[in-house]
Structure formats: structure tokens, C-alpha cells
Amino acid sequence: MQETVVQETIVQKTANCRLRRVLVALLPAAWLVSSLFAADARAAEPSVPYVPTPQDVVERMLEMAKVGPGDYLIDLGSGDGRIVVTAARKHGARGFGVDLNPVRIAEANENARKAGVVDKVAFYQRDLFATDLSQATVITMYLLPRVNLELRPRLLELKPGTRLVSHDFSMDDWSPDAHVQVEARDKYGGAGGRSDVYFWVVPAKTAGVWQWQLQVSGKPQAYELALEQKFQSISGSARVGGRSVRLQNARLSGDRISFSFAVEVNGAALKHDFSGKVDGDVISGEVSLSGSRMQSRLDWSAKRAAAKTGFVTPSIPTLSLAQSTR
């Protein structure tokens, strides 16, 4: 398996090679066209045709999600069960797959039996849209762009930190946390082709106004943080002692948040580096304070004061911050 952005440069000399090139060009297009006509037929028939993920791509997907024995993996549209079975056999994970096609379910059960993992996995003949995903720590998909987008609101409601891996199709404007391209020789029944693997971590919902106090040099100091969020991307400003400053290095991965700012406190410039864990309307963690007069590390706990409005939030008005800026 070669992992890179690959340009097909081999001159195709034989009829077989020409056929392969035509197949590679036509398969994704045919797949996309079929999806356009399947929009309302979901309940009656599979909304995505069966095309298995090449085994080396399966391995790459599981590696990207760092699947391990503590994981519970759900494959949406599980085909012959290869992703769930590999996760159990090679990584010790548990999980299940769902597929509408009973032939696929029978194949998956047989593959689980051959791999000796029937105690760890299950396969259900079920519509993926009617499947409870709350147990998952990892969700894998080889569906279609339209289906991914339809699933997206539900995926964003999963427990923060849930990992998602999609073969070949992205989630529109929800940028992946990681993306690799894999050259897979056994793609499309041996025709070969490039596979894209996309990885996301479900982010906690952090948009809103957060407040806390710290004891700085023995004096209580009030802090207010206004956070904006688009998927896993966060930005905003902090108000401290009447001054407003933009956040630096603001990051969110699952329920882990970190950000920094430098602001004058008690007459001295002080760099603040916060890190913590988001749990609903509370963030708990640590802050490191560094300035010419002090270096310290304190526990930190913030509470959300203003209601959030969802994942893609409008700008939080900064009027009160600007008004109070000296």
C-alpha cells in the first residue's frame, strides 16, 4: 500500500489496462448518479450500493481512529463485516454492523465466525438511519456524500470525543481533523484506485459566555470568555479587569479545550495558558500563569453563563467587551 497523493502515470498498453481505466473512471460517477435517484427510497432499499473497502484501507481507517480494546465500533452499512471483524480480530474492539441486505448480514456473520470473534461482534439487518449510535466510541462509514450529510446532525450530537472515519467521502464544510490518501490495489474488485480516508472527533459544544474567578497574587480576579464555534474550530475573546483580549491558540478536540491570552492583571502583564475538559456547562482544568513577577499553576473551573445556540454560532456581540476596554 502506498500512501500519498498519486497521479496515475503508467501508460496503459493492453486492452485489460484500458478496461481498468474506464472502470475506475466510471464507477464513482455511476455511484454518485445512483445516489441522486435513491434520495427518497431509503426505507425500501439500500441508499448506497455495496462496494467493499479494500482490506489495506480498512487497516488504515482503524489505525487513524487508534481503535483499541476499549472501543465500541459501529459500521454503518457494514457489507461483509470486514471493518467490524478486523477491529475485533486485530485491535480487540467490540462492536456491531448494520446493513439492509440480508445476504451481507449472512456473509458478515460467517466472517465473524471464521475470525473467531463472534463473542465480540454482531450484525443486524437494519436501516442505518434507524440505528442507535449512542454506544459507539468509533463510527465507520463507506457511504456517499449525501448520506454523510444526512447523518451529520446526528453525529454531531454524539458524545464528545467519539471518533468518526469515512472512506472516500467527506462531510462538506465540516473539515476533517485528518485526511490521508491511500493507493489501494484491490479497490473496485481489483481494478485499483485511490482511497481517501477522513477522520473527525466529535467536538463538545462550547459556544457561549463562560465565567470564572482566579486568585491572582492573593486577590480575586473575575474572568469572562466569549467563545464562538464552528464544528471543532473555536475562537473568541476574554475580558479581564475591564480589558478585552483575543484568544490565541484556541483548540478543541472532543471534550479537551485549550487557549491562551496575555493581559495585564494587578498592574503586571500576565500570560495565561488554560487547558481543561468540557462537561456540559462546566469546564474544569488547569491554568498556568507566567509573568515577570509570578509563575504559578492553578486549578480552574468555568461555568457557562449564556445559552449556546448550536454548533455554527453567530458572532457573540462584543459590545460589552469593547465598552469596557480601556
Ligand SMILES: C[S@@+](CC[C@H](N)C(=O)[O-])C[C@H]1O[C@@H](n2cnc3c(N)ncnc32)[C@H](O)[C@@H]1O
Ligand atoms: C459501500 S458499502 C460498504 C460496506 C462496508 N462498510 C465496507 O466498507 O466494506 C455500503 C453498504 O451499505 C449498505 N447500506 C446502504 N444503505 C443502507 C441503509 N440505509 N442502512 C443500512 N445499510 C445500508 C449497503 O447494503 C452496502 O452493503
